[in-house]
Amino acid sequence: MTAIVESALFRNFIMTLIVINAVTLGLETYPYEGVWFTNWMPILDRIIVGVFVIEILMKLVAYRHRFFLNGWNWFDLAVIAISIVPSAGGFSVLRALRIIRAFRLFSVMPDLRKVVEALLRAIPGMGAVIAVLGLMFYVSAVMGTKLFGVDEPERFGTLGDSAFALFQVMTLEGWATEVAMPVMDHQPWAWIFFVVFIVLTSFAVLNLFIAIIVDSLQAKHFDDEEARDAEADADRDLLHSEVSALRQEIAELKGLVQRSVSGSSSTSVKADDKSE
Numbered sequence: 001m002t003a004i005v006e007s008a009l010f011r012n013f014i015m016t017l018i019v020i021n022a023v024t025l026g027l028e029t030y031p032y033e034g035v036w037f038t039n040w041m042p043i044l045d046r047i048i049v050g051v052f053v054i055e056i057l058m059k060l061v062a063y064r065h066r067f068f069l070n071g072w073n074w075f076d077l078a079v080i081a082i083s084i085v086p087s088a089g090g091f092s093v094l095r096a097l098r099i100i101r102a103f104r105l106f107s108v109m110p111d112l113r114k115v116v117e118a119l120l121r122a123i124p125g126m127g128a129v130i131a132v133l134g135l136m137f138y139v140s141a142v143m144g145t146k147l148f149g150v151d152e153p154e155r156f157g158t159l160g161d162s163a164f165a166l167f168q169v170m171t172l173e174g175w176a177t178e179v180a181m182p183v184m185d186h187q188p189w190a191w192i193f194f195v196v197f198i199v200l201t202s203f204a205v206l207n208l209f210i211a212i213i214v215d216s217l218q219a220k221h222f223d224d225e226e227a228r229d230a231e232a233d234a235d236r237d238l239l240h241s242e243v244s245a246l247r248q249e250i251a252e253l254k255g256l257v258q259r260s261v262s263g264s265s266s267t268s269v270k271a272d273d274k275s276e
Contacts, residue, residue, distance in 0.1 A: 001061050002063070005062050011108055014052075014055055014108055015108045017052070018105055019102075019105075020048065021045065021048045021102070022101065022102035024045060025098055025101075049080070052080050052083065052104075053080060053084065056076060059073065072106075072107040072113065075107055076104060079100055079103065079104055082097055082100070083098060115217070118213070118217045119213060121219070125212045125215075125216070126212055129212065133205045136205065137166060137167075137201075140162075142159065144162040144166060144193070145158065145162045147187070148186075149162075151183065151187065152186070155179060155183075156183075165179050169194055170202050170206075172198070172202060179194070
C-alpha cells in the first residue's frame with residue numbers, strides 16, 4: 001500500500017483530479033443552465049470527492065500513526081473533511097469553501113510544497129519587519145490626522161481613516177489623484193509627507209519582506225542540499241563497510257581454497273609414495 005500511495009503514477013492521478021475539480025468549480029460560477037451542466041457537474045464533483053476520501057483512507061492504512069506526524073497530511077484531511085460536510089442549512093457557507101481543494105496542489109507537488117514551507121519559515125523573521133511597518137503606519141496616521149484632518153475630514157478625519165488612506169498610498173493605487181492631490185489643493189507642501197511615506201514603506205520596508213522570503217528560500221535550498229549530502233555520505237560509508245566486508249570474505253575464501261588445494265596436493269603425494 002505504501003508503494004502505491006508514494007508512486008509517481010498515483011501522485012499524478014491525484015494532481016490531475018485536483019486540477020479538474022478546480023476547473024469544474026470555476027465553471028459552476030457561470031450562469032449556464034444546460035442539462036449536462038446542472039446534472040453532471042455535481043455528480044462529477046461527488047465522484048472526485050469520493051476518490052479523495054479513498055486516497056486519505058489508503059494513506060491512513062499505509063502510514064498508520066505516521067500519517068499524523070506530517071503537517072501536509074493534516075492539511076489534506078481538513079480539506080477533505082470540509083468537502084464531505086453537507087453544504088445545506090447552517091453549513092451553506094462551506095459550499096464556497098470547496099474551492100480550497102485546489103490548494104491540495106501544494107501538498108501533491110513537491111516544488112510548490114517547498115515554496116510554501118519556505119514562506120512559513122519566513123514568518124518568524126517577518127515579525128520585526130511587521131512591527132516596524134506598524135509603527136510607521138501609526139506615527140504617519142497620527143501626523144496625517146493632525147496635519148490634514150481639517151482640510152480632508154473624509155480621508156484624514158480620524159486615526160482609522162488616515163490609516164486606511166495611507167494604506168492606499170502604500171499600495172500606489174491612485175494615491176496621487178485620490179489622496180495626495182485633494183490634500184495639496186489646501187496644503188501644497190503635503191507632497192513631501194506622501195513621498196517620504198512611500199519611500200519608507202513601499203520601497204524600504206516592503207523590500208525587507210522580499211529579502212526575508214528570498215533568504216528563507218535560499219536557506220531551504222541549502223538545507224535540502226545538506227540533507228542530500230548527509231544521505232550521500234551515509235550511503236558512501238555503508239558502501240565502504242560492505243566492500244570491506246566483501247574483501248574480508250574473499251580473503252577468507254582464498255585461505256580456504258589454498259588450504260584445500262594444499263591438502264589435496266599432499267594427499268596425492270602420499271598416494272603416489274604408497275604406490276611406489
